[in-house]
Amino acid sequence: MSEERPLLRLDGVTSGYGPIVAVRDASLEVRSGEIVALLGANGAGKSTLLMTVAGLVRPTAGNIELDGSRIDGLKPEEIVRRGVALTPEGRGIFSHLTVADNLRIGAAVRKDRAQIATDAEEMCTLFPILGERRRQLAGTLSGGEQQMLALARSLMSRPRLMLLDEPSLGLAPRIVAQIFEMLRKLPERGVTVLLVEQNVSLALDIAQRGYVMASSELQLSGTAAELRSAVDLEQVYLGSAGDAPEPAATGGR
Amino acid sequence: MSASEIGQQLINVLSLGSTYALLALGLALVFGVMGLVNFAYGELVTITGYTMYLMTINGVPWGLAVVCGITFATIASLLMERLAFRPLRNASFLTLLFASFALSVILQNVFRATVSPRTKGIRGPGLLIESLQIGPLTISWMSIVTIVVGAAALILLTLFMRGSLAGISMRAAAENFSVARLMGIKANRVIALAFVISGLLAGVAGVLWVSRSGSVSPAMGFVPILKAFIATVIGGLGSLPGAVLGGFVLAAAEIFFIVVLPTSVQPFSDPFALLLVIAILYFKPNGLLAPVAERV
Numbered sequence: 001m002s003e004e005r006p007l008l009r010l011d012g013v014t015s016g017y018g019p020i021v022a023v024r025d026a027s028l029e030v031r032s033g034e035i036v037a038l039l040g041a042n043g044a045g046k047s048t049l050l051m052t053v054a055g056l057v058r059p060t061a062g063n064i065e066l067d068g069s070r071i072d073g074l075k076p077e078e079i080v081r082r083g084v085a086l087t088p089e090g091r092g093i094f095s096h097l098t099v100a101d102n103l104r105i106g107a108a109v110r111k112d113r114a115q116i117a118t119d120a121e122e123m124c125t126l127f128p129i130l131g132e133r134r135r136q137l138a139g140t141l142s143g144g145e146q147q148m149l150a151l152a153r154s155l156m157s158r159p160r161l162m163l164l165d166e167p168s169l170g171l172a173p174r175i176v177a178q179i180f181e182m183l184r185k186l187p188e189r190g191v192t193v194l195l196v197e198q199n200v201s202l203a204l205d206i207a208q209r210g211y212v213m214a215s216s217e218l219q220l221s222g223t224a225a226e227l228r229s230a231v232d233l234e235q236v237y238l239g240s241a242g243d244a245p246e247p248a249a250t251g252g253r
Numbered sequence: 254m255s256a257s258e259i260g261q262q263l264i265n266v267l268s269l270g271s272t273y274a275l276l277a278l279g280l281a282l283v284f285g286v287m288g289l290v291n292f293a294y295g296e297l298v299t300i301t302g303y304t305m306y307l308m309t310i311n312g313v314p315w316g317l318a319v320v321c322g323i324t325f326a327t328i329a330s331l332l333m334e335r336l337a338f339r340p341l342r343n344a345s346f347l348t349l350l351f352a353s354f355a356l357s358v359i360l361q362n363v364f365r366a367t368v369s370p371r372t373k374g375i376r377g378p379g380l381l382i383e384s385l386q387i388g389p390l391t392i393s394w395m396s397i398v399t400i401v402v403g404a405a406a407l408i409l410l411t412l413f414m415r416g417s418l419a420g421i422s423m424r425a426a427a428e429n430f431s432v433a434r435l436m437g438i439k440a441n442r443v444i445a446l447a448f449v450i451s452g453l454l455a456g457v458a459g460v461l462w463v464s465r466s467g468s469v470s471p472a473m474g475f476v477p478i479l480k481a482f483i484a485t486v487i488g489g490l491g492s493l494p495g496a497v498l499g500g501f502v503l504a505a506a507e508i509f510f511i512v513v514l515p516t517s518v519q520p521f522s523d524p525f526a527l528l529l530v531i532a533i534l535y536f537k538p539n540g541l542l543a544p545v546a547e548r549v
Contacts, residue, residue, distance in 0.1 A: 056431055076434040085435070092432035094425045101421050108422060109437035157437065 005068050007032040007192050008053065008084075008161055013062035013072070015052040016216075022048035024216045025062070030161065035186070035193040037203035037224070040213035046196040047089055049213070050163045053194075054086035055079040066161070081109050083160035089169065089196075091150040095139025099130055102138050102149055106156030116156070123152040126182065144175035151179070155191070162186065164195045168202060180206055204228050257389035262512055266505045268396040271403025272461050274500030276477050277484035278410065279454035281496035284485070285427030286447045287342075289349040293333060293356035294481065295474025297326040297452055300360075301459030302469035303368055306375045315378050322463075323456030330452025334445055342440075357474070364471035372470040381464055399461050406457055407497065410450070414493065423447060427491065487530055489540025498541055506530065 006029040016022040022045045030036045040046050051057045053064055055076035064072035071079050080086075094102050103123060107116045124131030127148040133141060138149055147167055154162055167183065168176045176199075184206040186193050197203035204210060204224040212220040212227065220230065276298075283291050301322035308318040337356050341349055381395045414420035426433040426443045434440055455477075462477060463469060484503045488495025506529045510522040533541070 054435060056435070075440070076431075077437050077439045080435060080437040088432060088435065092429055092435070094428050094432070096428055097421060097424060101425075104418065105421055105425050105433070105436050105438070108418065153436070 004031070006030060007034075007067055008194065009063075009065045010049075010053070011063045011065070013049075013052060013059050013064060015048060015057050015059040017048075017057070021060075022057075022216055023052060023059075026213075026218050027062075028211050028218060028221070030192055030194050032160075032192055033187045034209065035183070035195060035207045037207035037210035037227075038194060038196045038213060039200055039203060039210055039227070042198075044213040045216040046213050047165050050086055050165050050194070050196055051088075053079075053163060054084060056086075080157055080159075083158070084163065085154040085157050085159035085161070086163040087150050087154045087165060087167065089165040091146050093138045093141075093146050093149050093153070095137065097138055098135055099138055099141070099149060100134045102153050103130075103156050106153035107158075109157050119156055119158070123155065127152055144171050144179070147171060147175070147179060151182070155189075159191060161192045161194065164193060164197075166196055166198060168197060168199050176202065201228075260390050261392075262508055264390070264392055264396050264400070266501065266508050268399040268403075269508065270501035270504035271400055271407070272458055272465075272500075273480050273484050273504050274497040275403060275406055275454045275458040275461075276481035277488065277496035277500045278407075278493060279451035279458070280478075280481045281485045281488075281491060281493055282423070282427075282447045282454075283451045285491050285493070286423060286430065286444050287338065287349075288346055289338060289353065290482065290490075291333070291338075291451070292350065292353040292478055292482075293337075293360060294353075294451065294455060295476075295478030296357055296360040297330055297455035297474070298459035298462055298477045299364060299469070299471070299474040300329050301326045301456045302375070302463040302473060303364060305460070305463055306373055306469045307368070309375060319460050322460055323453065326456030326459055327449055327452035330448045330455065331445060334448040339441075339444075357478075361471045361474070368471075370471060372468050374468050375463060377464045377467065395465055399465075402457060402461060406454065410454075413450075419443075419446060424493075483527070483530060485540075487533055487540055489543035492540065492542045495540055495542035502533070502541070503530070 008030040010026050010028045013026045014021060014024050024045075026049060028036075038046050038049065048057055052059050053071075055071070055074055055078070059072050062072070063070060066082055066084060071082060071084070074082075094105065097105065100120070103120045104116070107119065110116055124134065129145050130149055130152055133145065138146065141149060151164075151167065164183070167179055171179070180202060183193065183195070195203055195207060204227060207224050209223050210221065210227045211218050220227070222230070279297075280291065280294055283289055283294075304322040304325045305318040308321060309315065313321075333356065337352060338349065341352055344352075381398065382393070384391050384393045385397065414424060422433065422438045422443055423446060425436065426438055430440070433443070458477065466473075480503060484499035485496050486499070487502050488497070488499030503526065506526040507522060510525040511519060514522055514525065537543070
């Protein structure tokens with residue numbers, strides 16, 4: 001482990017929904033400039049862990065630090081102002097708003113109007129399809145286009161840390177490759193990434209390090225190469241049915 | 254029925270429909286961001302009415318009374334959010350619904366106790382009861398004012414909801430509240446804003462309502478909330494364009510039955526209109542413009 005202070009540090013974090021514990025005693029670190037993968041089966045608690053960092057789910061124990069200062073217990077709207085952007089599972093785009101308005105909402109935490117417009121232009125260069133569909137309702141986009149919009153929308157807040165929940169879910173391989181190529185380059189833009197992904201090999205292709213989660217606990221961690229060669233990875237990955245459920249709805253108003 | 258009669262009734266539909274549309278929009282806005290059907294919403298109309306009544310009997314000019322009536326409804330709406338609904342923020346739909354019923358009953362009794370349990374007359378400007386003759390059509394100034402005010406409010410609201418960041422945020426929050434918060438939209442602020450606009454709409458509609466009826470009474474909020482609720486259900490609960498459409502459809506149905514039913518059955522025109530509503534919901538159970546049920 002490096003000496004410098006990690007960008008994100010979880011220490012003994014437990015969280016869940018009412019009586020249901022979905023994340024138990026999780027400790028992890030993400031250093032600035034890294035892409036870190038969080039792997040595990042459905043229901044292992046990965047999404048809940050991301051939602052806990054983003055403030056949608058409140059931890060019942062443990063500390064979460066961003067760049068040395070505590071963020072656990074803050075509201076989601078405050079955490080995004082500190083530079084953490086969660087791109088939720090299922091994308092969560094606003095289908096009744098236009099593509100342009102989705103991008104504008106992504107920059108809701110910023111005040112620099114001129115720069116926001118420039119950034120929106122840049123997103124349309126990064127994802128040309130968004131430029132073409134700018135005036136369309138986001139609900140009319142295909143799944144892959146919606147995922148691109150969700151990523152672009154997150155980038156509009158100029159995050160230091162992006163939390164990505166299953167960006168490949170339900171997308172054609174060609175689109176997935178395109179999206180992961182873009183994700184790989186995020187550190188060049190100064191964006192650190194914590195990536196939840198079902199597709200292990202895809203995630204380890206772009207990540208430097210990873211953690212494996214099963215039955216609500218972080219079971220294993222290591223470099224991408226170590227994790228790839230870990231014999232029991234597939235077992236841990238596949239063999240954890242019947243864990244605590246992860247409700248898709250996140251309530252919290 | 255002659256062409257001029259049809260024209261006459263169309264103006265009635267537009268006038269009644271724009272009042273219903275304003276009322277329905279106020280209800281739909283709050284439902285959108287908070288999942289609350291605010292049955293105390295009708296009391297905002299009452300508050301507008303009583304403000305105007307108390308001011309005009311004390312010699313305050315009509316225009317000022319109108320402004321104060323709308324302002325008080327807006328403040329009351331904001332207070333409802335702070336005092337009654339914020340503590341119940343994550344409560345179930347039914348809890349919120351019953352809380353709003355309770356608030357409605359409490360407010361009605363406050364009006365009874367503090368002003369009067371009886372209906373009081375309120376006199377608007379004389380102009381409103383006069384009419385304008387355009388060709389074969391006789392149009393009351395009340396209808397003209399209602400249509401103009403309704404149209405202006407709808408246009409302003411549309412511009413606000415589509416053009417401003419606050420408006421777009423509110424639409425985003427109505428579609429997916431959690432994700433809106435992830436974008437940094439402040440939950441308290443967007444909900445408070447929805448209540449403010451809801452109060453403004455209730456105030457404007459209240460002025461029109463009171464000017465037309467010429468009276469105020471403690472339970473006068475019942476009919477406006479009922480019409481607003483039916484209109485939002487017709488249009489699709491949670492859809493703003495649906496609320497407007499629902500308002501006009503309901504007005505058209507009511508006026509249609511007033512026109513076609515024989516005089517002896519006319520007192521029952523409302524139930525006939527509701528039958529039509531049931532027929533609409535039979536074919537479109539989620540309303541005419543139901544928003545996609547999408548809560549990620």
